[in-house]
Amino acid sequence: MHPKFLPLLFCALLSGSLKAQQQPIDALQTDAALTAKLQSLIAGHQGHAAVFAEDLATGHTVAIDADTPVQTASVIKLTILYTALEEIRDGKVSFTDKLTLTRGGQVPGSGVLTFFDTPVTLTFKDALTMMIVMSDNTATNLAIDHLGLKNIDDQIVALGLKNTWLYKKVFQPAEGPMPADQKQFGLGKTTAREMASLFERFVTCNLNAPGTNIPATTEDHDLCEAAMHMLRNQFYRDSIPRYLESVDSTEAPSEIANKTGALDAVRNDVGVVYTKSGPIVLSEFTWDNKDTSWTVDNAAEVLMAKIAKEIVEGWTAK
Missing domain, CATH: 3.40.710.10 (DD-peptidase/beta-lactamase superfamily)
Incomplete structure (x- = not known):
């Protein structure tokens, strides 16, 4: 070993x-x-x-x-990272997948990708690394887009977590029908x-x-x-x-x-x-x-x- x-x-x-x-x-x-x-x-x-x-x-x-139940703020990014591992394990995505960041995908808050000249290409692993190491919000949204918001929440449900949820992308409005408590918790709850x-x-x-x-x-x-x-x-x-x-x-x-x-x-x-x-x-x-x-x-x-x-x-x- x-x-x-x-x-x-x-x-x-x-x-x-x-x-x-x-x-x-x-x-x-x-x-x-x-x-x-x-x-x-x-x-x-x-x-x-x-x-x-x-x-x-x-x-x-x-x-x-x-x-x-509490507001997660960026701690909810752990659910994104975990889903990424499962999706890679299942062969649905790869660390080496190429993601393209455009100016419209840049959001404020923590991280540095919001300051990059665009378009810029990163690997999926790059995005996940910046999401965790620097809590980069722009990288987080790239990862959410690559995995799919529904897939992340489906993974949360599959783990039996009854009070954990990722509602939306960071610094983006919630889309579609939302649970009634979304406004209370914002980005996510756990x-x-x-x-x-x-x-x-x-x-x-x-x-x-x-x-x-x-x-x-x-x-x-x-x-x-x-x-x-x-x-x-x-x-x-x-x-x-x-x-x-x-x-x-x-x-x-x-x-x-x-x-x-x-x-x-x-x-x-x-x-x-x-x-x-x-x-x-x-x-x-x-x-x-x-x-x-x-x-x-x-x-x-x-x-x-x-x-x-x-x-x-x-x-x-x-």
Whole structure:
């Protein structure tokens, strides 16, 4: 086996065999003491927060308002990335597919493609990479067009995610009949628990339909490795990685992979922290935040960083 597959194999084994060793009465054990600490942090925040985290080695979980539907902002881009892996796996698209960006396809917000001279041609993998690493909105819309919005939402449904949805392209009006809650959630909605379950699929390289357990192939591992490489190189690192990153991730491989999302009163981050005892998946969403500043010390960003630190240090100290 190629050495690059070992971390993915390790995670897959943790997700399967170690979970099977948990007590049958409650395989995913809730950490009450840790929950109390997190609730205390959240109580001091001027806004709302939802959290779900799971230690994939032990099965321990912590959940606070984890089933409350929330605005995703750019975290919904994870559903696009996951759908891309499935569509590539099925031979419907390829990382090497050529996409052409025109001036009419450029939208504002995060990213750099909006500043490029057009027309310009990118590969599908280029678009996905920019969508994740820089949260590039223009690249996101290119990826949505290539996959099809309906296909992405169909994939979400196929995964059994009942409160997750991508409504539209970024900075584009919603088209056709829309669910009644689209105006409330904007680009997309999810819950902390559901987005954690999606992120876990990247970590464990689980591209199977729910209820099936087929070992990942070499090709599957290549796809998962490509996705995790993008997520490890996430540009926005002021939340989950803030107090946990131990290296300059621009020069050395990071042990943290994540995807953020932000609006004026919304700050979100979902990711995984690889520890010596195994990977910990974290899913954090904040909304109605009083602090709407766009600085590294935004109160919600700092809150999510403190929550991540409490969870990781709490579980790795055991």
